[in-house]
Amino acid sequence: MALIHYVECNTVHAANFVVDVPAGAHWLLVVTKTPALFWVHGALKLYPAHSVVLYQPQQKVYYQACAGPFVNDWIRFESDEPYITESPLPPGIPFALSDPDFCQKLLELIVSEHHFSRDCKASSIDYLLRALFNKLWESYFQDNITPQYYKLLKLRTVIQNNPGEYWTVATMADYLAISPGYLQSIYKKTFGISCMEDVINSRIRMAKEYLIHNAQSIAEVAARCGYQNVEHFCRQFKQITGHTPGNFQKQAKLGASL
Structure with a gap:
């Protein structure tokens, strides 16, 4: 099971928005809706909208808005599930998302489940996260995303x-x-x-x-x-x-x- 600490969808940040965490405490998944700058391999690099990046616990996290307001979805969570801990996704390196609309729906459902104390909350979130990571894996191994x-x-x-x-x-x-x-x-x-x-x-x-x-x-x-x-x-x-x-x-x- 996964423990979600915080999740948001379609969050709009100012043009001067910066996240600078030398060593993050938990897993962090960020999905961009607008272009953004990410710290990758010792330098800031520009990535387009519909990029996604997964940060491992204790990993440096740095990204910022560029050329206007920054819009993103994000989840900060804990998990010991192999589909996350043994994921082939490159930690801290953004890649293109193959189906943004599908992932948006999953994230909105995760937000809904997280905010309410329903009987099947934990298992529902787990199933939604598994579906989301399946889509992330598909995206990472797809090379024609433009x-x-x-x-x-x-x-x-x-x-x-x-x-x-x-x-x-x-x-x-x-x-x-x-x-x-x-x-x-x-x-x-x-x-x-x-x-x-x-x-x-x-x-x-x-x-x-x-x-x-x-x-x-x-x-x-x-x-x-x-x-x-x-x-x-x-x-x-x-x-x-x-x-x-x-x-x-x-x-x-x-x-x-x-």
């Missing part, structure tokens, strides 16, 4: 949360204010799948759910998943699943009844 990556990730999240919208390469390109050709190139390079393939896969995933667990007709499912043409929906569904929507629905219901 400002452009964050914009693409937001677009991909919107697509997967709203697959039934009228998505075209042009509308997705407009979302990022870039050309359709450039979007197709960088999207495939970043995620290993084309933007339209992502849309189609998201639609078929949603269609499976509705075919199995709802009483809607195939035409209604097709419309809900963003298809204006039922035949087109059936063709794409079979290409991806190997079954027509009707056969898929029948087999799913047969399996549920056995």
Whole structure:
């Protein structure tokens, strides 16, 4: 289990903000929302927004605002859990966070759990911290994180949360204010799948759910998943699943009844 001493989200500091602790007493995790200067290998170095750094107990901590107010999340805590004490994360060295929005949600939940004395407070915080450190490990071993990556990730999240919208390469390109050709190139390079393939896969995933667990007709499912043409929906569904929507629905219901 972990003992949290203090945790804050979206804390805004003045432009002259400085943290200078020669030897910190506890673990400290800092996530930046704006650029900041960190003391690394004997010198101050500038790191962009969405950087994260983990300080070990007794380690020197020094960072400061630069070029305006500094905004960050941070947790000061104690723990003897191996997923923290034996973490591969480099102590005191910032690295880019791969999914800032996901981590923000986890940190907000940790803040909520920390401030209230609920029955399952300790175990809830432990599970949330484990999920957060899983994401930190993923981030540390990912090497293509750029400002452009964050914009693409937001677009991909919107697509997967709203697959039934009228998505075209042009509308997705407009979302990022870039050309359709450039979007197709960088999207495939970043995620290993084309933007339209992502849309189609998201639609078929949603269609499976509705075919199995709802009483809607195939035409209604097709419309809900963003298809204006039922035949087109059936063709794409079979290409991806190997079954027509009707056969898929029948087999799913047969399996549920056995």
